[in-house]
Amino acid sequence: DVKVTQSSRYLVKRTGEKVFLECVQDMDHENMFWYRQDPGLGLRLIYFSYDVKMKEKGDIPEGYSVSREKKERFSLILESASTNQTSMYLCASSLRRTYEQYFGPGTRLTVT
Amino acid sequence: TQLLEQSPQFLSIQEGENLTVYCNSSSVFSSLQWYRQEPGEGPVLLVTVVTGGEVKKLKRLTFQFGDARKDSSLHITAAQPGDTGLYLCAGGSQGNLIFGKGTKLSVKP
Numbered sequence: 001d002v003k004v005t006q007s008s009r010y011l012v013k014r015t016g017e018k019v020f021l022e023c024v025q026d027m028d029h030e031n032m033f034w035y036r037q038d039p040g041l042g043l044r045l046i047y048f049s050y051d052v053k054m055k056e057k058g059d060i061p062e063g064y065s066v067s068r069e070k071k072e073r074f075s076l077i078l079e080s081a082s083t084n085q086t087s088m089y090l091c092a093s094s095l096r097r098t099y100e101q102y103f104g105p106g107t108r109l110t111v112t
Numbered sequence: 113t114q115l116l117e118q119s120p121q122f123l124s125i126q127e128g129e130n131l132t133v134y135c136n137s138s139s140v141f142s143s144l145q146w147y148r149q150e151p152g153e154g155p156v157l158l159v160t161v162v163t164g165g166e167v168k169k170l171k172r173l174t175f176q177f178g179d180a181r182k183d184s185s186l187h188i189t190a191a192q193p194g195d196t197g198l199y200l201c202a203g204g205s206q207g208n209l210i211f212g213k214g215t216k217l218s219v220k221p
Binding site: 004040041042043090092099100101102103104105106108 | 142143145147152153154155156157160200202204209211212213214
């Protein structure tokens with residue numbers, strides 16, 4: 001079974017802090033994705049990566065950056081957290097040239 | 113812009129009832145996935161359909177891909193409380209995966 005793990009299930013940070021969200025997958029998937037999920041807005045793609053050291057902007061990249069130094073690990077960085085970044089963050093992975101994505105359990109981030 | 117519209121948004125039924133939820137678009141998709149998401153968890157892939165008219169069954173769940181590959185339906189027979197969750201459809205096209213906003217299903221015992 002594919003396993004995608006995320007570093008924290010719940011996180012509370014203060015406005016202006018730098019926040020790191022880590023995601024690790026154990027199935028040698030090439031593609032990795034970061035989404036945020038908000039009520040009424042559904043899943044929105046923040047960034048994705050098709051290979052190590054590669055990154056592509058999704059639909060809402062502003063205020064975020066990513067890092068992919070190893071194939072299995074994809075990090076999401078909030079450079080200076082703001083209250084409007086309070087959300088559920090979901091990481092996913094997939095094989096190259098497939099659409100089926102496997103999700104981690106999510107990180108519920110609250111910025112106060 | 114490709115959009116996937118899911119209906120209904122919310123559905124509350126009694127245990128044992130049957131239900132159908134829908135996923136519609138004006139765009140053609142190479143494949144379509146259905147996911148179920150329980151509160152506080154990530155979505156879990158249920159099924160992928162790729163051929164127009166394709167029907168797949170997963171125990172009490174029946175998934176159908178429209179002939180024109182623009183829409184899909186999920187039918188649940190004899191719903192159980194364990195079926196409660198958010199059902200998301202997602203369509204794949206030109207390297208992108210587009211998600212609908214989901215149908216929130218509540219099955220009461």
